[in-house]
Amino acid sequence: xxxxxxxxHEVAGAIEALRLGKNRFEVILVGKQAExxxxxxxxxxxxxxxxxxxxxxxxxxxxxPTAALKxxxxxxxxxxxxxxxxxxxxxxxxxxxxxxxLSASTLILGRxxxxxxxxxxxxxxxxxxxxxxxxxxTNVDCRAQHLYEFAVMGAMYSKKxxxxxxxxxxxxxxxxxxxxxxxxxxxxxxxxxxxxxxxIGNVEGRDIxxxxxxxxxxxxxxxxxxxxxxxxxxxxxxxxxKQYAAGNxxxxxxxxAARGSLKAALRDMDYxxxxxxxxxxxxxxxxIGHGSSSPKALRNMVLKAVEVAESGLNKYIEEAMATSLRxxxxxxxxx
Amino acid sequence: xxxxxxxxHEVAGAIEALRLGKNRFEVILVGKQAExxxxxxxxxxxxxxxxxxxxxxxxxxxxxPTAALKxxxxxxxxxxxxxxxxxxxxxxxxxxxxxxxLSASTLILGRxxxxxxxxxxxxxxxxxxxxxxxxxxTNVDCRAQHLYEFAVMGAMYSKKxxxxxxxxxxxxxxxxxxxxxxxxxxxxxxxxxxxxxxxIGNVEGRDIxxxxxxxxxxxxxxxxxxxxxxxxxxxxxxxxxKQYAAGNxxxxxxxxAARGSLKAALRDMDYxxxxxxxxxxxxxxxxIGHGSSSPKALRNMVLKAVEVAESGLNKYIEEAMATSLRxxxxxxxxx
Numbered sequence: 001x002x003x004x005x006x007x008x009h010e011v012a013g014a015i016e017a018l019r020l021g022k023n024r025f026e027v028i029l030v031g032k033q034a035e036x037x038x039x040x041x042x043x044x045x046x047x048x049x050x051x052x053x054x055x056x057x058x059x060x061x062x063x064x065p066t067a068a069l070k071x072x073x074x075x076x077x078x079x080x081x082x083x084x085x086x087x088x089x090x091x092x093x094x095x096x097x098x099x100x101x102l103s104a105s106t107l108i109l110g111r112x113x114x115x116x117x118x119x120x121x122x123x124x125x126x127x128x129x130x131x132x133x134x135x136x137x138t139n140v141d142c143r144a145q146h147l148y149e150f151a152v153m154g155a156m157y158s159k160k161x162x163x164x165x166x167x168x169x170x171x172x173x174x175x176x177x178x179x180x181x182x183x184x185x186x187x188x189x190x191x192x193x194x195x196x197x198x199x200i201g202n203v204e205g206r207d208i209x210x211x212x213x214x215x216x217x218x219x220x221x222x223x224x225x226x227x228x229x230x231x232x233x234x235x236x237x238x239x240x241x242k243q244y245a246a247g248n249x250x251x252x253x254x255x256x257a258a259r260g261s262l263k264a265a266l267r268d269m270d271y272x273x274x275x276x277x278x279x280x281x282x283x284x285x286x287x288i289g290h291g292s293s294s295p296k297a298l299r300n301m302v303l304k305a306v307e308v309a310e311s312g313l314n315k316y317i318e319e320a321m322a323t324s325l326r327x328x329x330x331x332x333x334x335x
Numbered sequence: 336x337x338x339x340x341x342x343x344h345e346v347a348g349a350i351e352a353l354r355l356g357k358n359r360f361e362v363i364l365v366g367k368q369a370e371x372x373x374x375x376x377x378x379x380x381x382x383x384x385x386x387x388x389x390x391x392x393x394x395x396x397x398x399x400p401t402a403a404l405k406x407x408x409x410x411x412x413x414x415x416x417x418x419x420x421x422x423x424x425x426x427x428x429x430x431x432x433x434x435x436x437l438s439a440s441t442l443i444l445g446r447x448x449x450x451x452x453x454x455x456x457x458x459x460x461x462x463x464x465x466x467x468x469x470x471x472x473t474n475v476d477c478r479a480q481h482l483y484e485f486a487v488m489g490a491m492y493s494k495k496x497x498x499x500x501x502x503x504x505x506x507x508x509x510x511x512x513x514x515x516x517x518x519x520x521x522x523x524x525x526x527x528x529x530x531x532x533x534x535i536g537n538v539e540g541r542d543i544x545x546x547x548x549x550x551x552x553x554x555x556x557x558x559x560x561x562x563x564x565x566x567x568x569x570x571x572x573x574x575x576x577k578q579y580a581a582g583n584x585x586x587x588x589x590x591x592a593a594r595g596s597l598k599a600a601l602r603d604m605d606y607x608x609x610x611x612x613x614x615x616x617x618x619x620x621x622x623i624g625h626g627s628s629s630p631k632a633l634r635n636m637v638l639k640a641v642e643v644a645e646s647g648l649n650k651y652i653e654e655a656m657a658t659s660l661r662x663x664x665x666x667x668x669x670x
Contacts, residue, residue: 172560174559174560204559205561205564205567206566206567208567210567221509224540226560228541230564232543236545237572254596257592258589258592
């Protein structure tokens with residue numbers, strides 16, 4: 001119920017997902033029952049395994065995440081996440097208040113053993129496929145251990161959900177040399193070097209779109225800035241092309257004709273295709289999408305949630321946290 | 336002599352600059368005299384106020400900056416910077432080893448009174464003009480005071496060189512709210528709020544290209560990553576358009592025809608237009624360019640150096656450092 005177009009886009013997206021997924025899974029819509037029923041009526045839902053669990057409250061985009069979660073115990077977010085916790089659902093997805101979804105994931109589902117800081121990852125298009133950037137905005141201050149955990153979670157996601165056999169992990173830095181960057185980043189380098197992950201060393205800002213590695217690790221401050229910068233590129237290009245064409249009929253026609261190509265080429269920069277981003281490090285499957293997500297984005301999000309749930313990702317993360325540091329590394333790196 | 340195409344591009348760029356600048360200034364070429372003369376012979380230099388100062392050594396791209404500066408006392412970098420220090424030149428420009436140019440600027444020219452950390456700024460194109468990002472990669476670990484100094488230097492540059500009457504200054508952060516971000520960033524917010532600068536509060540990654548403010552302040556880690564990410568966008572788009580057109584004649588023709596428009600629209604993302612980036616906070620005018628700079632980029636750099644020298648930028652920075660914090664702020668903020 002927390003999305004900008006709830007529950008219209010949620011209902012439409014869920015139905016599309018079920019049709020595409022050939023009813024291989026069920027969808028539980030959590031929120032104000034009457035409203036949801038109203039929206040369901042506008043679609044043909046015959047034969048679809050879809051059900052409703054009522055939740056009267058809504059956490060809005062402006063609510064302070066943790067406080068709202070405590071106060072609104074009957075919010076669609078709290079109720080839905082609890083269903084997942086209780087095993088009545090295998091995954092949870094929301095396009096509501098990001099901070100609140102993150103809090104609910106951590107507080108209700110709990111952390112995976114060995115993980116001190118759950119995180120969110122973002123997908124970047126690259127010349128060679130998709131690059132997973134972890135952390136995409138959760139933890140602005142990170143120590144080496146946190147960056148190491150992000151690397152493990154990102155690598156497992158790439159391996160188990162994206163089916164990369166041996167995903168390369170890069171550490172985002174200001175240069176290739178080992179001794180570059182902040183103290184935390186230099187220490188993370190040392191940890192990663194001693195891990196069993198396919199660590200390729202430092203990567204730079206230009207390597208994200210280049211596809212130098214499948215996973216790129218950074219703190220949430222840098223991740224958030226890069227993510228938002230990247231999302232602003234298509235708009236910028238559109239504006240520049242418009243300025244360039246202004247008052248020139250030939251240019252306007254040409255750009256108009258090529259718009260489809262440009263749009264298609266830029267489609268990879270469109271987050272809607274990826275269907276939300278995963279909360280990593282919690283005991284469950286939790287996905288977050290943009291508040292303004294379209295039905296298509298929500299559809300992709302539901303399908304992605306199914307995929308992640310089926311991958312068994314979390315047990316691989318737990319296992320990797322326990323085994324990925326070589327024995328010459330002290331077991332208790334301060335968290 | 337330190338650039339990838341030295342001294343060919345340097346010589347060609349200097350000559351172009353003098354012609355464009357109608358000999359309103361002089362150019363001193365510093366480096367291996369015989370080599371430079373050889374290159375000058377390939378151009379028509381009659382009537383141009385151009386001279387050579389010999390310097391036998393070269394600091395290469397792989398040299399460790401500070402050590403190289405000490406060892407190669409007769410490098411073109413050290414000799415040229417000393418000419419500027421001694422008042423025999425009004426500005427210095429180089430496309431050699433960035434770290435070495437930065438070290439030489441700080442060590443030979445010294446810092447402006449009130450500035451604890453010199454920095455480099457980068458220019459970003461925006462929907463509304465140019466956005467100055469400071470720090471673009473010099474100081475990876477920053478305290479609030481450093482960020483505040485970057486803001487003052489950026490604002491003065493925007494005002495005196497770009498002639499913005501009242502440049503807006505934004506603090507790069509992960510959200511608009513005052514309490515977002517790392518401790519250093521939150522403290523910088525408090526300092527900036529009490530300054531006489533036109534501080535508009537926090538800005539986010541998406542605001543860089545949007546043109547929300549003329550100056551954006553961040554630490555050098557974030558600045559470096561964003562700068563390199565931004566520079567990689569045109570290449571990425573080219574690659575995606577190529578993938579999209581592959582094997583389709585109509586698409587290939589269309590994209591080929593529209594290429595000129597796209598290139599023109601992207602021109603603003605091309606650093607060559609800006610002619611190098613300034614070292615800010617040193618007692619002099621020092622500009623750094625990409626090692627692979629074209630003659631055109633070098634030409635623009637020389638013209639930019641003249642412009643900065645004529646602006647009297649540094650005395651405004653010194654004055655602003657002494658007066659831009661309102662009296663309710665303790666005078667000795669720890670540096």
